[in-house]
Amino acid sequence: MKQNYTRRTANLKARKKAHRAKKIRNFRTTSEINKRLFSRDAMRLAADSVKGFLEGTIVYIDLLSNHLPKTLNNKPYHLPEWRHISEQAKGCFYQLAGADIEAQSDLIAAPFTFNLSVTLWKAAAEDKSPDVTYLQHRIKTTLKRALKRAPDFWFAYELNHSPNNTGKPHLHGTILLKPTEYKKARDAFHQMNGNVSPDFKRHAIVFSSGKRQRQTKELGGIYTNLKWALYCTKERGFTRYFYLPRQNTVTASRLLAQAAKQYYQQTRQHQSNVISHR
Template identity: 25%
Template sequence: MTTKNEPERGLSLMLNRAEVMSDFCKRIIEKKDKFSTNHPRSSFFANTLTQAIIRAGGISWFIHNTGSPVISMYENKLHHAFPKWRHLSQINRCYYLQKALNQKCTQTDTVPIAMTIRLSHEFAKTIIGNSGAGYLLERLTLKLKRSLNRSPDIWLILEATTNELDTKNKGWPKRTVSWSKGLLHVHGAIALYENEKAIFKKIVRDLNDSSNSKFLNNELRLKVIENSGWVDYCHKNSFLNDCFLAGIQRFSRSNSLHSLARKLYENDRSLFKAVLRSKSGAN
């Protein structure tokens, strides 16, 4: 990966696709006979099935829809769903992090806000140089605590993929995702009171420290989260983002949010297993 400064957009990443795919295939071949016994072979299927149940409506949906096509199709393999927390995929964990954030917002009268942050060239390089998302969360949390006298719950993920630019149409983005060029930016969610949005915007502006007017116009987007679609959006193009940001921590979250998310998941997992046992006993 090489980088390039684009003052109007931030830190541009250039990826050599041939080298990335060659390295990826080499790693797969090297690992094919070194499967870790600590990682169940059914993990991918377990997480896929778990994600399908979560997106359909979660445990409450499962309890009342045991005759649905999804359930009927995998009736003999349902025991694989809802694996132990340590084997849960990033996107499934994030569903529960968002569930935990929503619950905390309800309890504190804060609002769950979706955030998209563009990163200036210098700040982006600093984040990469300090291993990624953990450093960014640390900087945001420190400044939020100083400004608000509290530490809002937050989760965030680094993304690099961007759409191809159409040189024939004033450089407007095309629908296709670029496999050779990326732009480092951030997605995530945070719990804020309405009057704290302006303070958060100022914190992001101070961290970016950019004077480019076009960059500043697109520096930050905040929007109230209404459904789980935001989690899906934040995890789009995961494989390609991992290629662009290989070796860099892409995800981070508040410790208190992580604790509650895990507790909510363990409760759902226990209930899911109980429903399966009950269904098996009835048969």
């Protein structure tokens, strides 16, 4: 009897110790935090470095690898593993992977801004799943029904300063559309919002493909795509701190996320080769 009690006590202590270790592990180490911050800064520096490079053919990985910073804080800088980069950096690679798919297909990587109605915002906030997960599922199912296919997309959920403290919830991102699908996609976004005022509806969904094409011709493809991705995630810190604590604010459809991860791994390998040959 005493042996059984001792064994149960030891097992309980072991479980408690493992539980405490798991709770502690939920907090990122300084090294992990730095990796995330550095990956974000690396993409910002790369964007500024490639401004004006007008690629005749799209060789994003080679060009990007050569213009990523070789050092940060006076130390050699190697891109970390995918799981260690920030949401802002992942947004950049979602965008670059989308542009890569665009170059090899009849699809257009269409930047969009979608303002959420109060009804849709409350539905996302009240759902048991995280806000971004709920919105991603709604967009996927609504567009699939409207377009008869499931387009790839990514977006950042943003809430910013506003006089009435509502945060003006909206999404910035990119969706891969066929030229003939814009109207159906726009109608699908309006459907998600439900009944809204004519003025709100007029500005609820905006596609800016024309602006992106002009900027690409003037400033280059990598610069245009990176700057859009960084703009999309500019309020991430504010959004997480005040509205979505401990939630992700950036997401992508499954296939686009896979393509972005592969794109990142190739870029990471190229960047490592560039540094090793210096």
